[in-house]
């Protein structure tokens with residue numbers, strides 16, 4: 001018997017733009033602190049600016065997680081501990097069901113990434129490089145808090161690298177299992193043999209007004225930080 005192939009448009013344009021812009025900005029953030037930062041004249045300025053862009057992207061993503069398209073919503077891809085544990089078990093025995101949005105483990109991984117990125121970028125706003133750069137909120141909470149945040153900024157940056165490593169390892173694992181997740185993040189469309197467990201009759205439309213609102217708020221926050 002032939003298995004039926006289902007194609008679902010899971011990732012809308014804004015999620016895809018969000019993802020690849022985030023990747024570029026995070027790479028710049030690490031590049032400007034882990035290397036000499038050439039060819040940038042003031043790498044720390046570029047570091048901060050990529051951080052402001054990341055904050056805007058995250059603001060957009062949190063709003064879109066609440067009011068965005070079906071598969072982008074947190075309510076679609078965050079599952080309780082029971083469902084997550086049984087998915088993990090099924091994954092080990094290679095009997096895991098397919099999901100249109102993030103699978104239960106992937107969903108928590110995404111949330112962890114978003115929270116860690118948020119902490120990283122927001123803690124950066126209180127820092128100085130002790131030479132000539134002072135972030136917009138430097139000094140607001142006093143020198144001692146700034147010192148603690150500087151240590152946490154450094155520690156959390158290592159955690160972020162681990163999370164990104166796990167993210168990539170997860171993608172390689174799913175690719176080996178025959179799931180084409182990366183092309184889906186490029187084209188928006190996922191292909192399934194059979195129906196995914198979280199498949200919805202139709203992706204909700206009519207989000208244009210929410211999208212414009214989310215983009216305006218995100219651009220406003222980024223712009224304010226950039227020109228502060």
Ligand code: HEM
Pocket residue numbers: 026029030033034044047048049050051052054117120121122123124125126127128129130133135136153154155157160
């Ligand atoms: C997600 C975004 C960010 C990432 C991934 C990131 C990453 C890093 C890393 C890896 C370091 C080096 C830590 C160490 O010395 O061990 C660092 C230092 C620093 N970051 Fe960030 N950062 C981000 C956002 C920001 C933002 C938004 C600002 C300020 C507006 C900022 C300001 C600083 C400063 C002032 C330092 C200290 C540099 C020095 O001591 O020379 N960071 N950051």
Ligand code: HEM
Pocket residue numbers: 015018019022023026027061072101102103106110113114164167171181182183184185
């Ligand atoms: C700095 C590095 C990266 C970060 C911070 C990052 C972050 C994220 C985040 C936050 C999501 C969730 C998307 C959403 O629902 O909003 C995601 C999903 C995804 N990312 Fe990345 N990513 C990184 C690198 C990459 C790379 C290098 C690739 C592939 C070449 C990739 C491919 C994907 C794919 C395919 C998904 C969707 C996974 C699924 O279908 O469940 N990511 N990433």
